[in-house]
Amino acid sequence: MRFWHSIAFAETEQLVDISIAAEELGFTGLTTADHLVTPQTIEAPYPYSEDGSIWWDPNTDFPDVWMAAAVLAQHTATLRFMPMVYIPPLREVFSVAKLISTAAVFSDNRVELGAGVGWMKDEFLLTGQDFHRRGRHTDEMLEVLRKFLGGGMVSHSGKFYDFPPVQMEPVPTEPVPVLIGGVSKPALRRAARWDGWLGINFEIDELEEKVGQLSAARQEAGTADRDDFRIMIALGHTPTLGEIERLIELGVTDYNVVPWLFSHGLPTSSIDFKRDTMAAFADSVISRL
8 A cells, every 4th residue: 555645735835844754754655736726706516525615715825736746856755746636638738748747857757647637617718628528638638648758759640639740858767657536437437548546535435336336447448457557545534544454455555645624624734733643644554554
Protein backbone atom coordinates (compact mmCIF):
# COMPACT_ATOMS: atom_id res chain seq x y z
CA MET A 1 0.00 0.00 0.00
CA ARG A 2 1.28 3.45 -0.96
CA PHE A 3 0.18 6.39 1.16
CA TRP A 4 -0.42 9.87 -0.19
CA HIS A 5 -1.62 13.04 1.52
CA SER A 6 -3.84 15.63 -0.08
CA ILE A 7 -2.68 19.24 0.06
CA ALA A 8 -5.91 20.55 -1.46
CA PHE A 9 -6.96 23.85 0.15
CA ALA A 10 -3.68 24.06 2.12
CA GLU A 11 -1.94 27.40 2.47
CA THR A 12 0.61 27.88 -0.30
CA GLU A 13 3.27 29.25 2.05
CA GLN A 14 3.19 25.95 4.00
CA LEU A 15 3.60 23.58 1.05
CA VAL A 16 7.40 23.29 1.20
CA ASP A 17 7.29 22.39 4.90
CA ILE A 18 4.41 19.95 4.30
CA SER A 19 6.40 18.25 1.54
CA ILE A 20 9.50 17.86 3.66
CA ALA A 21 7.44 16.46 6.55
CA ALA A 22 5.55 14.06 4.28
CA GLU A 23 8.76 12.59 2.90
CA GLU A 24 10.30 12.23 6.36
CA LEU A 25 7.16 10.48 7.65
CA GLY A 26 7.09 7.86 4.89
CA PHE A 27 4.35 9.13 2.58
CA THR A 28 4.72 8.15 -1.08
CA GLY A 29 3.49 11.46 -2.38
CA LEU A 30 1.19 14.45 -2.25
CA THR A 31 -2.00 14.98 -4.21
CA THR A 32 -3.14 18.39 -5.33
CA ALA A 33 -6.42 19.95 -6.46
CA ASP A 34 -7.07 21.69 -9.76
CA HIS A 35 -9.22 24.77 -10.30
CA LEU A 36 -8.41 27.78 -12.43
CA VAL A 37 -10.76 30.16 -10.64
CA THR A 38 -13.61 30.18 -8.13
CA PRO A 39 -16.63 31.95 -9.65
CA GLN A 40 -18.64 34.20 -7.35
CA THR A 41 -21.74 32.24 -8.40
CA ILE A 42 -21.37 28.57 -9.34
CA GLU A 43 -24.30 27.11 -11.24
CA ALA A 44 -22.92 23.56 -11.45
CA PRO A 45 -23.66 21.36 -8.41
CA TYR A 46 -20.59 20.11 -6.56
CA PRO A 47 -20.78 16.28 -6.69
CA TYR A 48 -19.05 15.64 -3.36
CA SER A 49 -21.41 17.38 -0.95
CA GLU A 50 -24.99 16.52 -0.02
CA ASP A 51 -26.44 19.91 -0.98
CA GLY A 52 -24.24 20.48 -4.06
CA SER A 53 -22.37 23.43 -2.56
CA ILE A 54 -18.57 23.74 -2.57
CA TRP A 55 -16.39 23.32 0.53
CA TRP A 56 -14.17 26.35 -0.01
CA ASP A 57 -14.44 30.11 -0.40
CA PRO A 58 -12.84 32.29 -3.11
CA ASN A 59 -9.82 33.01 -0.89
CA THR A 60 -8.73 29.36 -0.98
CA ASP A 61 -5.38 28.73 -2.70
CA PHE A 62 -5.24 26.62 -5.86
CA PRO A 63 -1.65 26.91 -7.16
CA ASP A 64 -1.02 25.38 -10.56
CA VAL A 65 -0.47 21.68 -9.94
CA TRP A 66 2.50 21.24 -12.30
CA MET A 67 4.34 24.36 -11.18
CA ALA A 68 3.80 23.28 -7.57
CA ALA A 69 5.20 19.81 -8.33
CA ALA A 70 8.30 21.26 -9.99
CA VAL A 71 8.94 23.58 -7.04
CA LEU A 72 8.26 21.07 -4.26
CA ALA A 73 10.41 18.45 -5.98
CA GLN A 74 13.40 20.73 -5.41
CA HIS A 75 12.94 20.36 -1.64
CA THR A 76 12.46 16.56 -1.62
CA ALA A 77 14.23 13.51 -2.99
CA THR A 78 11.63 10.72 -3.28
CA LEU A 79 8.21 12.32 -2.81
CA ARG A 80 5.84 12.00 -5.77
CA PHE A 81 3.19 14.48 -6.93
CA MET A 82 -0.19 13.91 -8.57
CA PRO A 83 -3.27 16.06 -9.13
CA MET A 84 -6.41 14.37 -7.89
CA VAL A 85 -7.69 15.31 -10.31
CA TYR A 86 -6.45 17.49 -13.18
CA ILE A 87 -8.99 18.52 -15.82
CA PRO A 88 -7.27 18.31 -19.23
CA PRO A 89 -10.33 19.29 -21.34
CA LEU A 90 -10.35 22.75 -19.70
CA ARG A 91 -7.19 23.46 -21.71
CA GLU A 92 -5.58 22.92 -25.08
CA VAL A 93 -3.29 19.95 -25.34
CA PHE A 94 0.02 21.60 -26.30
CA SER A 95 0.15 23.73 -23.14
CA VAL A 96 -0.85 20.76 -20.99
CA ALA A 97 1.87 18.59 -22.53
CA LYS A 98 4.50 21.28 -21.98
CA LEU A 99 3.51 21.74 -18.32
CA ILE A 100 3.52 18.02 -17.52
CA SER A 101 6.75 17.29 -19.36
CA THR A 102 8.58 20.20 -17.71
CA ALA A 103 7.37 19.21 -14.23
CA ALA A 104 8.37 15.60 -14.90
CA VAL A 105 11.87 16.66 -15.95
CA PHE A 106 12.44 18.99 -12.99
CA SER A 107 11.12 16.37 -10.55
CA ASP A 108 13.24 13.56 -12.02
CA ASN A 109 10.18 11.54 -13.11
CA ARG A 110 8.24 12.03 -9.86
CA VAL A 111 4.95 13.28 -11.28
CA GLU A 112 1.83 11.31 -12.16
CA LEU A 113 -1.24 12.44 -14.07
CA GLY A 114 -4.47 11.97 -12.19
CA ALA A 115 -7.06 13.05 -14.74
CA GLY A 116 -10.81 13.59 -14.83
CA VAL A 117 -13.38 15.23 -17.07
CA GLY A 118 -14.49 17.83 -14.53
CA TRP A 119 -17.79 18.91 -13.05
CA MET A 120 -17.74 22.73 -12.99
CA LYS A 121 -19.37 23.80 -16.24
CA ASP A 122 -18.76 27.42 -15.22
CA GLU A 123 -14.99 27.00 -15.74
CA PHE A 124 -15.49 25.42 -19.17
CA LEU A 125 -17.58 28.41 -20.24
CA LEU A 126 -14.81 30.76 -19.10
CA THR A 127 -12.10 28.96 -21.10
CA GLY A 128 -14.28 28.43 -24.15
CA GLN A 129 -14.15 24.62 -24.01
CA ASP A 130 -17.11 22.34 -24.73
CA PHE A 131 -18.39 20.94 -21.44
CA HIS A 132 -20.71 18.43 -23.10
CA ARG A 133 -17.96 16.80 -25.18
CA ARG A 134 -15.38 16.78 -22.40
CA GLY A 135 -15.27 12.97 -22.15
CA ARG A 136 -14.38 12.44 -25.80
CA HIS A 137 -12.05 15.43 -25.65
CA THR A 138 -10.24 13.89 -22.67
CA ASP A 139 -9.83 10.54 -24.42
CA GLU A 140 -8.12 12.14 -27.40
CA MET A 141 -6.04 14.47 -25.23
CA LEU A 142 -4.64 11.52 -23.29
CA GLU A 143 -3.56 9.86 -26.52
CA VAL A 144 -1.86 13.05 -27.71
CA LEU A 145 -0.19 13.56 -24.33
CA ARG A 146 1.21 10.03 -24.44
CA LYS A 147 2.75 10.80 -27.82
CA PHE A 148 4.36 14.06 -26.68
CA LEU A 149 5.65 12.69 -23.38
CA GLY A 150 7.20 9.73 -25.19
CA GLY A 151 9.54 12.06 -27.04
CA GLY A 152 10.59 12.37 -30.66
CA MET A 153 8.72 13.68 -33.66
CA VAL A 154 4.97 13.00 -33.39
CA SER A 155 1.85 13.78 -35.39
CA HIS A 156 -1.87 13.30 -34.83
CA SER A 157 -5.08 13.26 -36.81
CA GLY A 158 -8.30 13.12 -34.81
CA LYS A 159 -11.60 14.84 -34.07
CA PHE A 160 -10.19 17.50 -31.74
CA TYR A 161 -6.54 17.72 -32.85
CA ASP A 162 -4.89 17.45 -36.25
CA PHE A 163 -1.26 18.47 -36.59
CA PRO A 164 1.82 17.54 -38.67
CA PRO A 165 5.03 16.10 -37.18
CA VAL A 166 6.32 18.21 -34.29
CA GLN A 167 8.67 17.56 -31.38
CA MET A 168 8.46 18.77 -27.78
CA GLU A 169 11.51 19.02 -25.51
CA PRO A 170 12.43 18.38 -22.79
CA VAL A 171 10.50 15.21 -22.02
CA PRO A 172 10.76 12.76 -19.11
CA THR A 173 12.97 9.71 -19.31
CA GLU A 174 10.23 7.47 -17.85
CA PRO A 175 6.52 7.17 -18.69
CA VAL A 176 4.19 9.42 -16.67
CA PRO A 177 1.56 7.15 -15.03
CA VAL A 178 -2.02 8.06 -15.91
CA LEU A 179 -4.78 7.35 -13.39
CA ILE A 180 -8.39 8.29 -14.04
CA GLY A 181 -10.90 9.69 -11.56
CA GLY A 182 -14.68 9.38 -11.65
CA VAL A 183 -17.46 6.98 -10.75
CA SER A 184 -19.52 6.85 -13.94
CA LYS A 185 -19.37 3.88 -16.29
CA PRO A 186 -17.44 5.90 -18.93
CA ALA A 187 -14.94 6.97 -16.25
CA LEU A 188 -14.39 3.37 -15.12
CA ARG A 189 -13.95 2.24 -18.72
CA ARG A 190 -11.44 5.05 -19.26
CA ALA A 191 -9.54 4.07 -16.11
CA ALA A 192 -9.43 0.45 -17.24
CA ARG A 193 -7.59 1.51 -20.41
CA TRP A 194 -4.90 3.41 -18.52
CA ASP A 195 -2.84 2.81 -15.37
CA GLY A 196 -5.37 3.00 -12.57
CA TRP A 197 -8.52 4.42 -11.02
CA LEU A 198 -8.98 7.24 -8.51
CA GLY A 199 -11.98 7.20 -6.17
CA ILE A 200 -12.70 9.88 -3.60
CA ASN A 201 -15.11 10.48 -0.73
CA PHE A 202 -16.12 6.83 -0.46
CA GLU A 203 -17.08 4.69 2.46
CA ILE A 204 -15.76 1.13 2.45
CA ASP A 205 -19.20 -0.46 2.05
CA GLU A 206 -19.67 1.45 -1.22
CA LEU A 207 -16.34 0.39 -2.65
CA GLU A 208 -16.93 -3.29 -3.23
CA GLU A 209 -19.54 -2.60 -5.91
CA LYS A 210 -17.35 -0.01 -7.65
CA VAL A 211 -14.31 -2.29 -7.61
CA GLY A 212 -16.47 -4.99 -9.17
CA GLN A 213 -17.57 -2.62 -11.92
CA LEU A 214 -13.96 -1.63 -12.49
CA SER A 215 -12.92 -5.28 -12.74
CA ALA A 216 -15.59 -5.84 -15.39
CA ALA A 217 -14.33 -2.81 -17.31
CA ARG A 218 -10.79 -4.16 -17.16
CA GLN A 219 -11.95 -7.51 -18.51
CA GLU A 220 -13.65 -5.71 -21.38
CA ALA A 221 -10.55 -3.57 -22.04
CA GLY A 222 -8.20 -6.56 -21.92
CA THR A 223 -6.22 -5.16 -18.97
CA ALA A 224 -7.38 -7.56 -16.27
CA ASP A 225 -4.00 -9.32 -16.19
CA ARG A 226 -1.98 -6.16 -15.55
CA ASP A 227 -0.39 -6.60 -12.13
CA ASP A 228 0.74 -2.95 -12.06
CA PHE A 229 -2.80 -1.56 -12.31
CA ARG A 230 -3.52 0.72 -9.37
CA ILE A 231 -6.59 1.66 -7.35
CA MET A 232 -6.27 4.80 -5.27
CA ILE A 233 -8.97 5.64 -2.74
CA ALA A 234 -9.81 8.45 -0.35
CA LEU A 235 -12.44 7.66 2.27
CA GLY A 236 -14.67 10.35 3.68
CA HIS A 237 -12.81 10.20 6.99
CA THR A 238 -9.38 9.36 8.41
CA PRO A 239 -9.18 5.54 8.34
CA THR A 240 -8.11 3.15 11.07
CA LEU A 241 -5.48 0.49 10.52
CA GLY A 242 -8.27 -2.10 10.29
CA GLU A 243 -10.02 -0.12 7.55
CA ILE A 244 -6.77 0.15 5.59
CA GLU A 245 -6.35 -3.63 5.85
CA ARG A 246 -9.89 -4.04 4.50
CA LEU A 247 -9.04 -1.76 1.57
CA ILE A 248 -6.00 -3.89 0.79
CA GLU A 249 -8.26 -6.95 0.67
CA LEU A 250 -10.43 -5.15 -1.89
CA GLY A 251 -7.40 -4.59 -4.11
CA VAL A 252 -6.66 -0.96 -3.22
CA THR A 253 -2.99 -0.17 -3.87
CA ASP A 254 -2.81 3.50 -2.87
CA TYR A 255 -4.54 5.47 -0.13
CA ASN A 256 -4.97 9.24 -0.20
CA VAL A 257 -5.41 10.96 3.18
CA VAL A 258 -8.10 13.62 2.77
CA PRO A 259 -7.24 17.32 3.18
CA TRP A 260 -7.45 19.02 6.55
CA LEU A 261 -10.60 20.89 5.51
CA PHE A 262 -12.41 17.56 5.01
CA SER A 263 -10.98 15.63 7.95
CA HIS A 264 -11.00 18.40 10.57
CA GLY A 265 -13.35 21.03 9.14
CA LEU A 266 -10.56 23.61 9.22
CA PRO A 267 -10.23 26.00 6.26
CA THR A 268 -6.86 27.09 7.65
CA SER A 269 -4.46 25.62 10.23
CA SER A 270 -0.88 26.01 11.37
CA ILE A 271 2.01 24.05 9.91
CA ASP A 272 2.56 22.56 13.38
CA PHE A 273 -1.00 21.20 13.39
CA LYS A 274 -0.51 19.72 9.94
CA ARG A 275 2.77 18.07 10.92
CA ASP A 276 1.15 16.62 14.05
CA THR A 277 -1.80 15.09 12.16
CA MET A 278 0.47 13.67 9.47
CA ALA A 279 2.75 12.19 12.13
CA ALA A 280 -0.23 10.66 13.95
CA PHE A 281 -1.36 8.91 10.75
CA ALA A 282 2.16 7.74 9.97
CA ASP A 283 2.48 6.32 13.49
CA SER A 284 -0.93 4.63 13.64
CA VAL A 285 -1.07 3.28 10.06
CA ILE A 286 2.03 3.62 7.87
CA SER A 287 4.59 2.37 10.37
CA ARG A 288 2.36 -0.57 11.38
CA LEU A 289 2.08 -1.86 7.83
